[in-house]
Amino acid sequence: MCGLVGFLAGDHWREAGKAAAVLTRMADTIVSRGPDDAGVWADGSGVGLAHRRLSILDLSAAGHQPMTGPSGRHVIVFNGEIYNHLDLRRELEQSGRAPIWRGHSDTETLLAGFAAWGVRATVERCIGMFAFAVWDTQTRVLTLGRDRLGEKPLYYGWQGAGDEACFLFGSELKALRAHPCCAADVDRDALCLLMRHNYIPAPHSIYRGISKLPAGCLLTVSLDRREPSVEVYWSLADVAVSGNHAPFTGSDQEATDALEDLLKSAVRRQMLADVPLGAFLSGGIDSSTVVALMQAQSARPVKTFSIGFHEPGYNEAEHALAVARHLGTEHTELYVTAEQARDVIPRLPDLYSEPFADASQIPTFLVSQLARQHVTVSLSGDAGDELFAGYGRYVRNSRHWERIARLPRGLRALAAGGIRTLSPEI
The missing domain is CATH 3.60.20.10 (Aminohydrolase, N-terminal nucleophile (Ntn) domain)
Known part of the structure; x- marks a missing residue:
């Protein structure tokens, strides 16, 4: 940047x-x-x-x-x-x-x-x-x-x-x-x-x-x-409205092929650089897809980078390593200790322009610091969940709304009014 x-x-x-x-x-x-x-x-x-x-x-x-x-x-x-x-x-x-x-x-x-x-x-x-x-x-x-x-x-x-x-x-x-x-x-x-x-x-x-x-x-x-x-x-919003007016009319396979072509094109364009380039790899669907498309269009192993944690419930490095081995990337990982994470905290006001409560801000800095030792540019799978509705809450909310929508409008309005009368502290 x-x-x-x-x-x-x-x-x-x-x-x-x-x-x-x-x-x-x-x-x-x-x-x-x-x-x-x-x-x-x-x-x-x-x-x-x-x-x-x-x-x-x-x-x-x-x-x-x-x-x-x-x-x-x-x-x-x-x-x-x-x-x-x-x-x-x-x-x-x-x-x-x-x-x-x-x-x-x-x-x-x-x-x-x-x-x-x-x-x-x-x-x-x-x-x-x-x-x-x-x-x-x-x-x-x-x-x-x-x-x-x-x-x-x-x-x-x-x-x-x-x-x-x-x-x-x-x-x-x-x-x-x-x-x-x-x-x-x-x-x-x-x-x-x-x-x-x-x-x-x-x-x-x-x-x-x-x-x-x-x-x-x-x-x-x-x-x-x-x-x-x-x-x-x-x-x-205009793009969404335009898409609703002219929806894709092909088969599921044609939709899959069209999406793959778009993703390949997007990744290929972002690989244009006069400096070393790599990718963040968590082992999830989004970053794994980006790295797979990069490797398919690269003549040499893509450099990939992951952060690991010694706490099993938070560690995704094993998944990332498995993906890296499958794709044949040149993989580098860093297992973060609690002390390394704490050492970043005093630097946060300087690293970020204003306060925000993203739990990933410390590991994001650490994986960026790791990657910078080897490459100048790194692609990532960020925003994949937003673009493809990958968060589980999207599915849950849709199911809840389907159930609520079956209720009469008057009953829904009455229930909403009752909820608004309650204190948020309850």
Whole structure:
């Protein structure tokens, strides 16, 4: 992953030297996101961009950020990967709208798309996980964008007052906190959301006045129009409605084949990298499927990584090892002691931008730390349960609802009213 930070401000912050110093300080807080390269851009126009790079595609200086488009109109900082960016390049070339390419990074492809099609039309063509900020030197408008499912984080918000007010944005909250304007006041309403959901859902954040850009959205803001405008460019609800209107009509076998083709294509695109690549393997259905598809499309054994526990009730390493042996991967595992897990706890505020109650946050860090010793990029089976309804509660809830739905509507309303009268403490 990479990291981006920046701000849009008035006269007080326009001095290039002052802006560059603040941007450097902000970017230095997220060096762990991008240890390979760093860059700062500030031209006195009121906007400043900074970047920390983890090199994955185009390891040369041609992939350095902040990156300016060929015409000089757009300047971008980008975090993520556009898996179909080579397809976009071909589309640009076939239409005669491609620039003379300086390298083969997906960031350069994005800039070329912005120049040819505009920001929204380009993003709608993109398949990937990403967050970006792009400054249009012609319209003097800043645009922030986030991928369809919100895999890459992006925080933003106005802080400070008067001439010193700044619109801050970045990949992590600690980068925003490094700016002198950031008050970092805890939002008590967000704490309530944390208690309810075990995390703080978008668009909220733990800090008052700072928001998360929702998934599948673009935001525009300028010094002339300070109220951010957020527009949805992709909606999961719209996709679901479209699917209901035009359902798949093939046989079960045809559906299975179509799904396998989609999964193969998705995994193949995510294996595009100029650095060593591997995968997290728990031995469950999701990660095992991803690794199997990787190995089927790889000329050498895939590097896989697992975390094990000495407590039998929590240990999945044995299942992962069996899958690794079956697929012929190059497998590495780490059995975690209680002491190793406890040692991570003091680091959690620095590792994660805001509090959340995911029980997997410690083992996720440990397996990532293990994998980083061998590879730069790792695929995983995360979100498989959500995508394929793999959690048991989905089945149980469906069964419960089928039973409840048989009751008359009036009786259901009466029962619901009775439940609401009870105290949650009972």
